[in-house]
Amino acid sequence: MSSARYWAHPSTVIDGPARIGPGTKIWHFCHVMRGARVGAGCVLGQNVFVAAGAVVGERCRIQNNVSLYDGVTLANDVFVGPSAVFTNVLTPRAAVSRKHAFVPTSVGRGASIGANATIVCGTTVGAHALVAAGAVVTRDVAPHALVAGVPARRLGWVCRCGVPLPRQPARLLACTACGDRYRVAGAGAGLVALSDPAPATTPPARGAARAAPPAPRRARPPRIGSGRPATAAPPSARRRRPGSRSRGSRPTSAGRP
Numbered sequence: 001m002s003s004a005r006y007w008a009h010p011s012t013v014i015d016g017p018a019r020i021g022p023g024t025k026i027w028h029f030c031h032v033m034r035g036a037r038v039g040a041g042c043v044l045g046q047n048v049f050v051a052a053g054a055v056v057g058e059r060c061r062i063q064n065n066v067s068l069y070d071g072v073t074l075a076n077d078v079f080v081g082p083s084a085v086f087t088n089v090l091t092p093r094a095a096v097s098r099k100h101a102f103v104p105t106s107v108g109r110g111a112s113i114g115a116n117a118t119i120v121c122g123t124t125v126g127a128h129a130l131v132a133a134g135a136v137v138t139r140d141v142a143p144h145a146l147v148a149g150v151p152a153r154r155l156g157w158v159c160r161c162g163v164p165l166p167r168q169p170a171r172l173l174a175c176t177a178c179g180d181r182y183r184v185a186g187a188g189a190g191l192v193a194l195s196d197p198a199p200a201t202t203p204p205a206r207g208a209a210r211a212a213p214p215a216p217r218r219a220r221p222p223r224i225g226s227g228r229p230a231t232a233a234p235p236s237a238r239r240r241r242p243g244s245r246s247r248g249s250r251p252t253s254a255g256r257p
Helices: none
Strands: 072-074 105-107 145-148 153-157 172-174 181-186 190-193
Touching: none
Parallel strands: 072 105
Antiparallel strands: 145 153, 172 181, 181 190
């Protein structure tokens, strides 16, 4: 199955109308339900399920055997490892309908969910956070936080490029891989980037007045020491090498044996 906007393997089931962005690839045995939203440039691995109420941002990569149920929202550039689990009901019962009690889950931009990790519904994973493989997230994860364990606890901080930041008590951290710098805003607030790329400047429109050039810098006056005028030293006062004599000079009496 293919479209001018996206590509899907023939074994994929897509219940239209579903919104799938251009450049997205959907592999074997996936199921995208009617009303689901999948952004542009995504990759859905084998056996991925996207419910009608799930939202997948742009450029997301979802590995094999992942189910995104109603109420799960992935921002742009999110990575979900193989067999990671999302839930949407806190107190499930087979004999009791809980469709009216779906609890939303949100994953921030650039975050990564490790293989076999479980994200309990009602939590928010902050932007650029990293959830280790096998972790069970039961509470919110701060932006740029590195969490692991059952239940998941913060072990450190990670850069936007995914490299763990040095563990040090300082509130200013720098990535050893890409050089990005961060300020620790607090355990719950996460990190604040200090090295965002400068925004692109828009060239002035044709015919617009150009800004005046900066005024030339004033030359600093020469440094004068001890109140004497700054004059060039006479040739006779220039430094000579040891043992050399100027032309026409005679040795003094102090130099005789």
